[in-house]
Amino acid sequence: MADFILEMRNITKRFPGVIALNDVNLNVKRGEIHALCGENGAGKSTLMKILSGVYPHGSYEGEIVINGEEQRFGGIRESEKAGVSIIYQELELIKELDVGENIFLGIQPLKMGTIDWNRLYFDTRKLLQDVGLDIDPGIKIKDLGVGQQQLVEIAKALRKKTDILVLDEPTAALTEHEIELLMKILHDLKNKGITCIYISHKLNEMFRIADSITVLRDGKSIATHKLNEVDEPKVVSLMVGRELEERFPKKEHSPKEVVFELRNFTVYDTEYQDIAIIENVSLSLRKGEIVGVFGLMGAGRTELVSSIFGAFGGKKNGSVLVHGKAVEIHEPRDAIVSGMGLLSEDRKRYGLIINQSVSSNMTLASLDRICDFGRINSSKEFYLTGEYVKDLDIKVRSLDSKVSSLSGGNQQKVVLGKWLMTSPDILFLDEPTRGIDVGAKYEIYNLMNKLVDQGVAIMMISSELPEILGMSDRILVMHAGRFSGEFLYGEATQEKIMYYATGGE
Numbered sequence: 001m002a003d004f005i006l007e008m009r010n011i012t013k014r015f016p017g018v019i020a021l022n023d024v025n026l027n028v029k030r031g032e033i034h035a036l037c038g039e040n041g042a043g044k045s046t047l048m049k050i051l052s053g054v055y056p057h058g059s060y061e062g063e064i065v066i067n068g069e070e071q072r073f074g075g076i077r078e079s080e081k082a083g084v085s086i087i088y089q090e091l092e093l094i095k096e097l098d099v100g101e102n103i104f105l106g107i108q109p110l111k112m113g114t115i116d117w118n119r120l121y122f123d124t125r126k127l128l129q130d131v132g133l134d135i136d137p138g139i140k141i142k143d144l145g146v147g148q149q150q151l152v153e154i155a156k157a158l159r160k161k162t163d164i165l166v167l168d169e170p171t172a173a174l175t176e177h178e179i180e181l182l183m184k185i186l187h188d189l190k191n192k193g194i195t196c197i198y199i200s201h202k203l204n205e206m207f208r209i210a211d212s213i214t215v216l217r218d219g220k221s222i223a224t225h226k227l228n229e230v231d232e233p234k235v236v237s238l239m240v241g242r243e244l245e246e247r248f249p250k251k252e253h254s255p256k257e258v259v260f261e262l263r264n265f266t267v268y269d270t271e272y273q274d275i276a277i278i279e280n281v282s283l284s285l286r287k288g289e290i291v292g293v294f295g296l297m298g299a300g301r302t303e304l305v306s307s308i309f310g311a312f313g314g315k316k317n318g319s320v321l322v323h324g325k326a327v328e329i330h331e332p333r334d335a336i337v338s339g340m341g342l343l344s345e346d347r348k349r350y351g352l353i354i355n356q357s358v359s360s361n362m363t364l365a366s367l368d369r370i371c372d373f374g375r376i377n378s379s380k381e382f383y384l385t386g387e388y389v390k391d392l393d394i395k396v397r398s399l400d401s402k403v404s405s406l407s408g409g410n411q412q413k414v415v416l417g418k419w420l421m422t423s424p425d426i427l428f429l430d431e432p433t434r435g436i437d438v439g440a441k442y443e444i445y446n447l448m449n450k451l452v453d454q455g456v457a458i459m460m461i462s463s464e465l466p467e468i469l470g471m472s473d474r475i476l477v478m479h480a481g482r483f484s485g486e487f488l489y490g491e492a493t494q495e496k497i498m499y500y501a502t503g504g505e
Contacts, residue, residue: 004065005030005195006051006164011062013046013055020046021060024221026214028164033186033196035206035227038216039239039437041395041407044199047216048166052086053079066164083163087153087170089435095142100124102141103156127155131185147178154185158194165189166197169435171205176296183209201437203232215239240439248470249442250489251449255289255473258324259457260340260426265318267300267307267481273315278304279481281318285426285457290448292472293461296501299478301461302345305428309335309342311350322426336365341419343412345431345461351415352403359385359399361414366421388417393443409440416447427451430461445471465494479503 006028013021021043028034038044049055051064053073064071066082073079093102100121101108109119124137131151141149150170157165167186171179186196186209198210206213207227214224215238222238236247267278278300285291295301306312308320310329320327327338335342344350352361362385363370370380385399392413396406403411412432419427429448433441448458448471462468468475475492477485477500485500 003029005067006197007063007065008047008051009063009065011047011050011060011064013043013050013060020219021050022219024062024216024219026221027224028195028197029212031190031193031195032211033190033198033209035210035213036197036199036216037201037203037206037213037235037239039407039409039439041218042216042239042437043219044216045168046219048086048168048197048199051079051084051166052076053084080160083161084166085157085160085162085164086166087150087157087168089169091146091149091153093141093149093152096140098138098140099128099135099144099152100137102152103127103137103159123159124155127159128152130158131155132181132188145178147174147181150174150178150182151185154189158189162194164195164197166199168199169201170198171200171202175298179205201435203235203438206235207232217241236438239437240442247438247442248467249445249449250470251453253289253449253452253473255286256455257287258284259287259322260285261319261321261324262308263319263321265304265308265316265320267303267312267316268314270313277314277481278307278316281481281483283476283483285459287425287455287457288452289473290452290458290460290471292468292475293459293478294463294465294468294475294497294501295478296463298480299501300481301478302430304478305342305430305459305461306344309340309428311342311344336422339423339425340428341365341422341424341426342428343415343419343430343432345434347411347415351418352411354404355402357400358389358394358396358403358406358414361403362388362417362421365418369421384421385417388421392417392420392447407436407440409436409443412436412440412444413447416444420451424456426457426459428459428461431463432460433462433464433467465497468492468497469494477501 004027008026011021011024024043024047036044050060053076056074057072071082103124104120109116121137128135128137131154133148133151135148170182174182190196200206210227212224212226215222215235217239261284263282265278265281266276269275269277293301303312307316310331320329322338329335348354359381363381370377370384382399389396394410394413396410403414433444452458460471469492473489475487476483477497479501
């Protein structure tokens, strides 16, 4: 048996005018968890699409060797037959079907020419047990949480007799408890001899779970190390090609007058209208400060900012004041007119029209600036968009390029550009660096500092404690729909914040 279960040798992949992968090598040992990292656009997804057969043999240069034998995949099914399964960040489950139907989709066991449902659900239960999931195999996917759906995907992969399991950003939408469970499952699978390739932007997870790491940069394989041979700063420098002196470029800010206030703000559930999910909350934001808001899943962080912005369906009461004057916000347009912007946590669903151009996305909230007599002036649109693309250093071939063609970091900059075009006084950032790489995060942080220096008040919601501690002038902790703690920069620690986030008083 070969030491390496997988060898991808000298892989080069070209698209019109672009070399996406240039002589990349990836060697993964049998039974290890191998981290694959790099900035957005480094080539990770392209490399995995070659491994999975999405890009068939002949569309790239180089070799794929699995268990010592060269593979020439003509498509996805051939890759799966060779023992490769990939679980993408956006799960590929049919939500209207049940768990068993999803796991055995296309290969249902038959008995006398019809589906043997008893066998299907019996086998499904065994697979669910392997991933620690105690649920009815007849429950519909749409009725499961994201973490449970993730485990169903893993069970589906195990059904295919997987030798190499690839997980792409597997914890992006998981709670801390679900992440703990996933880590345990991956360790169990490793002990059973399954090899895992783990792709994530969360370096702390990589150092916690992986045995080895390969770094890609600009379509090239830069280095492969055992995890005990490197630390986070070293990996960051390999990813971005330079040393980052600090992961968080914290600056001293000088907050001025209060520009935004909530007084006794309560928000009710959209379905159960007598249940308050945000209860009697008050807060203030000052001109030229970053207020970080931390809370565990279900604390009400996203519901708070979306209801402030008029984008949440539940009823609400209480007072909203901008520059000392009460404002009524019934829909996002009211919030925009009042000088607010909201970068939502899910940019693809709520921040962008993914199949439209960069220019049309960036001007969505500022159509009054580019319209003449009710019609869009294309010249104005391109000029204005071009200025923001330049200022934000958005890497795009053309302003006509679809947003779907951009990396995650550049998509996030497009959303930011959309709101900056409205000249906001108050900017709500909900998970502003979710799903983007270290280098792009650093650029977002610098942009936040620049905006604060210009007098913008920023409220940043984040589930990453280092980010909260590294960028906030003031920190508010949420638990069960209320603020349970408040700290100034320098007073907070991870332990103190988690104490209040878990219900401490």
